[in-house]
Amino acid sequence: MTYICITDSINMEKFFNRVGQFVQLTKEGRDALASILRKVELPKDHLLVKQDSVCHFVYFIERGLTRTFYYKDGKDVTDWLSAEDMFASSIISFLTRKPDRRGIVLLEDSVLWGLHHDELELLYKQYHDIERLGRLLVSFGLIQLQQRFDELHFATAAQRYQTLMENNPTFIQRVPLGMIASYLGITQETLSRIRAQH
Amino acid sequence: MTYICITDSINMEKFFNRVGQFVQLTKEGRDALASILRKVELPKDHLLVKQDSVCHFVYFIERGLTRTFYYKDGKDVTDWLSAEDMFASSIISFLTRKPDRRGIVLLEDSVLWGLHHDELELLYKQYHDIERLGRLLVSFGLIQLQQRFDELHFATAAQRYQTLMENNPTFIQRVPLGMIASYLGITQETLSRIRAQH
DNA sequence: CAATCCTTTTGACAATTGTCAAAAACCTAA
């Protein structure tokens, strides 16, 4: 099979569309950001971030699906799932600059746009509007995490599955059941039984 | 009983000490921030943020204890607890500018320093270093929430209580058991039994 | 097609946690 890429490596359109939902960048800020943006095309099962290492990138997902995971008592736990038009990073490691148990693996062939921490940090210092973008992206992440936290706090397994189907119906098709289960904080047997009661 | 306050209303020292742990502000930034900082002294049980309303402030706690809560199926759920040297806000509402079910109540007589959203927003625009402070504070909040999320995700009730005792031992003394229980995502009976097995 | 591998489902049972109700312990104020 043959792929023909037309001006592919410079097509940052989707990334900047998304960014534009957070902040209106100046021409300078936009150019600076473009200058450090790195396109990565990687196949399914590629380990994007190794566990127990420092995560140096935050990725925008143009196409594909990432799974953030870690091991708890020997068991694989899915911490987060991100699909196209969202961001992915081992965020605690990215922010603290320390290794974290979370790794990230691709569940599908993916097209990502990466921003390196140190380069982004330089732009934060230089461009006020990029610092603002950073603030708004982290705020967005916090809101998402809080919503997920609320679910886990006092909703039953069935309710959590219900919410997932409403918010991210495609995950059900695209992510193996065992990974969905641990994402919801339950075992795969329990999820299978929830599903059986349709 | 009589209280004598000496230069009390201008003592922002603790606030700026804390802020200094996040970012080194310029003289201008610091002064601007000081100019919008509002001291609030409020008694125990005061409702700092009403449920289902927009939260306009983020508070630094010089002294005291706040409880963020909401009602889930008619039951009171403790979402977050913050004590001295930490921050408190109905953060989702503060960030989204929309009402949120979370309210905040004081569990002790408290001394707080409040920042109004709109005034802070103006400073964000004017002062790059305050925007940076905002980014770092939100990042800090995200890290804390992630840690709490991890707990809830796959730790047993006893493990969660154990972690709370390690990280916030004073909460055990200062917060009623029922509120600690819902903070940990369990019933108060379960927590009482965990405690009984010392 | 058969063989293999991986994912999902099902069954039997155990462990954890929740529910409801009542008793005990603890505060506070008259």
Next chain:
DNA sequence: TTAGGTTTTTGACAATTGTCAAAAGGATTG
């Protein structure tokens, strides 16, 4: 101190979810 309120503990039982093991179902490959 006593009376009244609130908080915490305890008991009996139910519901939910987990564990372990095996079977069923799907996909891939030679």
